[in-house]
Amino acid sequence: MKKTLAIVFLVFLFAVQFMNSYAIQRFPKPEFESGYVQPETLLPNPRAEMLAILDIAVLIISLSVVSWLVIKKRNRNAVFWMSVFALAYFGFYREGCVCSIGSIQNVTLAIFDTSYLIPLSAIIFFMAPLVYTAFFGRTFCAAVCPFGAIQDLVAFSPQKLGSRLNAVLGVIPYIYLGLAVLYAATGTDFIICRYDPFVGIWRLDASFGMFIFGGILLVVGIFIARPYCRFLCPYGVLLNWTSRFSRKHITITPAECIQCRLCENSCPYDAIEMPVTTKNPEDKGTMARKLIFITILIPILMLAGGWVGSRLHEPLASVNAKVRLAKQILNPVTEKNQPETFEIEAFKSAGKQQSQAFAEASVVLHKFYIGSWILGGFIGLVFGGLIAGRMMTKHRTDYTPNKGTCLSCVRCVDYCPVKLPK
Amino acid sequence: MKQKIIIISAIILLLTLVAFMVKDFFFSKPDNTNPYKFELDDLRKGDTAKAVFTETLQFKTGLEEIHGIAIDLENQIYVAGKEGVEIFNSAGKTLYKINTRSTPQSISVNGNGYILLGIQDHIEIWNRDGKQIARWNSCGPEAVITSIAVQGNNVFAADAGQKVVYRYDKQGKLLNKIGLKDPATSVPGFIIPSPYFDLGISKDGNLWVVNPGRHSFEKYTFDGALLISWSKASMAMEGFCGCCNPSNFAFLNDSLFVTSEKGIERVKIYNTDGTFMAIVATPYQFEAGTKGLDLAVDKQNRILVLDPVKKLIRIFQQK
Structure with missing residues (x-):
């Protein structure tokens, strides 16, 4: 019984799939006007607010x-x-x-x-x-x-x-x-x-x-x-x-x-x-030296991270659609038999100026420059915190x-x- | 030891996932193909073993547009186009030029050498000297005469606008209509979504009409009774594609069908029962978007293809 049901389900599934694929392949399109009015494209309703x-x-x-x-x-x-x-x-x-x-x-x-x-x-x-x-x-x-x-x-x-x-x-x-x-x-x-x-x-x-x-x-x-x-x-x-x-x-x-x-x-x-037993507690001097070291180390790591991040802002931005488009305009595909990229086709059909694409990419690059500084600084802070955590001994008596x-x-x-x- | 191996393996797998994410996000090449494009390239390919024809000759016409082609009993080639008809010998040399003032969409030549032209909603008869012999009545305001064929005293005209075939006598008197939907006689009616609607008389004297919306050929008696039909709906080379095909056809001397299609531009040969036989011309031989590849077959069984985009008459012969 289960097997039969499974077969019926699969046949139904494939039949629906077949109908869909057949319906897609209506090419070329009809040319005569038949008075038929194309129905409006229906979009699925957003999820009901009550459900949210x-x-x-x-x-x-x-x-x-x-x-x-x-x-x-x-x-x-x-x-x-x-x-x-x-x-x-x-x-x-x-x-x-x-x-x-x-x-x-x-x-x-x-x-x-x-x-x-x-x-x-x-x-x-x-x-x-x-x-x-x-x-x-x-x-x-x-x-x-x-x-x-x-x-x-x-x-x-x-x-x-x-x-x-x-x-x-x-x-x-x-x-x-x-x-x-x-x-x-x-x-x-x-x-x-x-x-x-x-x-x-x-x-x-x-x-x-x-x-x-x-x-x-x-x-x-x-x-x-x-x-x-x-x-x-x-x-x-x-x-x-x-x-x-x-x-x-x-x-x-x-x-x-x-x-x-x-x-x-x-x-x-x-x-x-x-x-952590307190058998060998660190003396105050050692603790102070460690604290000073960490206080100096963390800003250095943050600055270094920020600088490295800022150097990487262009590669990081390369996945942005606007930056990628600008790059493609600057370096169009030149290989034989290679079609223009989809983005370039869309850009050309939109009738935009190249300068507009470059200006938009430039704004994004600037954002990435700032963001990469902050990201690099943040990663530096994380590494600083990691080192600090390893250096500082915390005393605990319990699990x-x-x-x-x-x-x-x-x-x-x-x-x-x-x-x-x- | 075992625990170490498990941990190291698991960590390597985890780091591999991270590496995959980094590689996928930063280093994968964007897919340049248009995801919304309807790719037809695979459908343009066919079995090379079936491609047994080769193009042996092509010639240009002097007409600005070309719409129809026909062959007379002397093997002369008639091409109808913008405001005229041009007549060539079998080698492609121009013999006559006729100015018709109006633009014919379809053409046929009867046994007396008269030229029958389908001009929008009516038929006109001209001789080779450029004289109009007759102008038949309009078939109706929505008529579009897309094909004409002559058999003895009968003239058949395909009207794509009103989705019907007219049967006239030689004088232009309408004898009957063929192909109107009639469930009582199992006539399905023509489905013609585009202005391409062809008919022809086979060598054994039968009337065949394309029903393009059904991707079928239908054989009728002259009185309009449906005898048989065959259809081949498929995007593959073996069938007829899209909303409405074939757009045109002709008969080889052994009554095989030569068909042409739009959308995926191709010319093929079918047996009388609809079995796919051979490829005459592949889509790669035409400009994309070419429509109205009208066909004719001469006495040497050469297939003449009218290419309206390149404005050429292209002749194909078996290899």
């Missing part, structure tokens, strides 16, 4: 429920099922759009381009997780983000990477964030959406390249838990910063740590910080989650033998 409000409501409710489950209930099972819900709703039902990660670009574009009207849902999806993180830590990552949810499902055999490797790979999201902001601010591209690894899976229409991209991330995710969240996600950078100042962050133990070490290897994301990198998944809680009396 529903998305916002689901986001807020999910954040509230997950935060309550993480902070108050400390219940891993419930958090897991919330992540399954997020995967179903924000992933497969909403097909990954609107998403908080991509909303960085909407917000950036709205700031730099006043003609861009940002949807309310994009603003809420950008702000709400940050606000909740400021209070409760990264509960959004725990079980509201579908990206995290899908990777969490495949983290079967997570390996410890060690703090150095985590720190080095952890620089990538900062660079990605910087580039995403630069390209959104200049109106060039939404690169986070362009390289969204899971959107093809949400929409069940992944191209081969997208399927491989998402598939490899999931395979890597078996051994390196949540690789996208930890080593690529640009929104994770903002959440990381915000979470460091969170008022109520999840703790491994609900009371006093008894140093049993049971939780030591419980975190698949290497986000548990070990106690605690790193408030920046902890994804509030509540796994570690189950390992703690200390329980509060009910």
Whole structure:
């Protein structure tokens, strides 16, 4: 019965596809006037406003429920099922759009381009997780983000990477964030959406390249838990910063740590910080020297990064459509049998002057020059911070989650033998 | 050790993804092809084994525009064009020029050497000396006479405007109409979305009419009864493409069909049952956008193709 149904479905699918392809190939067109009036092109209606409000409501409710489950209930099972819900709703039902990660670009574009009207849902999806993180830590990552949810499902055999490797790979999201902001601010591209690894899976229409991209991330995710969240996600950078100042962050133990070490290897994301004994505390002089070194180093790195970035502004701008067009006008295709590029054809048919194209490209290049200085400086700051973090010794007596990198998944809680009396 | 290998492999995969993103974004060449362009190049290709004809002769006419071609019993070539008719011998040498004042869209020559011209909504008969012999009544304000054929005492005219074939006697008296839609007699009616509507008399004396919107040939009795039809709708070389094709046809001496198309400009040969036989001329031999490749076949079975864009008469022969 199932087989028959499957065959009927496939025949229907192919029949529809065949009709479509046949309908396309009506060439040449008829020339006689027959009195037939072409129907107006119908555009699909925008998504109903109520549904956008529903998305916002689901986001807020999910954040509230997950935060309550993480902070108050400390219940891993419930958090897991919330992540399954997020995967179903924000992933497969909403097909990954609107998403908080991509909303960085909407917000950036709205700031730099006043003609861009940002949807309310994009603003809420950008702000709400940050606000909740400021209070409760990264509960959004725990079980509201579908990206995290899908990777969490495949983290079967997570390996410890060690703090150095985590720190080095952890620089990538900062660079990605910087580039995403630069390209959104200049109106060039939404690169986070362009390289969204899971959107093809949400929409069940992944191209081969997208399927491989998402598939490899999931395979890597078996051994390196949540690789996208930890080593690529640009929104994770903002959440990381915000979470460091969170008022109520999840703790491994609900009371006093008894140093049993049971939780030591419980975190698949290497986000548990070990106690640092105070046997050999650094003297004040050493600490002062380190502080002076860092205070000098960071501005130098920022300046150097900014300078390098500014030198690279032209290659960075080369992917901008206006800059690319100007380049193509300056260096037209000269190979035999090579047609003019599509952009040149469109430019010529629009009747624009070359000088206009050059002027527009020049404006974009200037924006990239400024943006590349800032991007380079930002990357310098990140490296400076990384070095500072490695140099400065923090003293801890307990096993605690790193408030920046902890994804509030509540796994570690189950390992703690200390329980509060009910 | 095993754990190290797993971690290193996973990190290499992760970094490969990052490298792919960088390469794809910064170093991939933009696709220069127009994604909205309807690509026909593949459809212009055909089986080279079927290309058994070669162009042996071509000659220009003195007419500003050329619309129709016909052959008489003496193998002379008649070309109708802007405000005139030009007559050539079989080698392409001009014999006569006739000024018709109006511009004929279609042409035929009867057994007496009279020239029948389809001029917009009516037929005119001229002799070779440039004298108008007759002017038949208008077929109607919307008539466009796109093809004429003569068989004995019958003259057939295809009217693309009103989607019908007229049968006249020699004096221009309308005897009957052929091809009007009639479910009772299974006549489907002509679908003619463009002003290309051809008919012809096969060597065995049968009337064949193109039904271009159906990509078919229909064989009628002179009284208008539909006898048989065949159709070949396809974008491939084996069929007729687009909204309405073939635009023109003629019969070889062994009653095979020679057809021409617009959109994808090509000339081909079909068997009497519609089996694709051979390619006479490929799209690469015409300017893109050429329409109205009228056809004629002379006594030597040479295929004459009227090329209105290059203003040439092009003669093809079997290799």
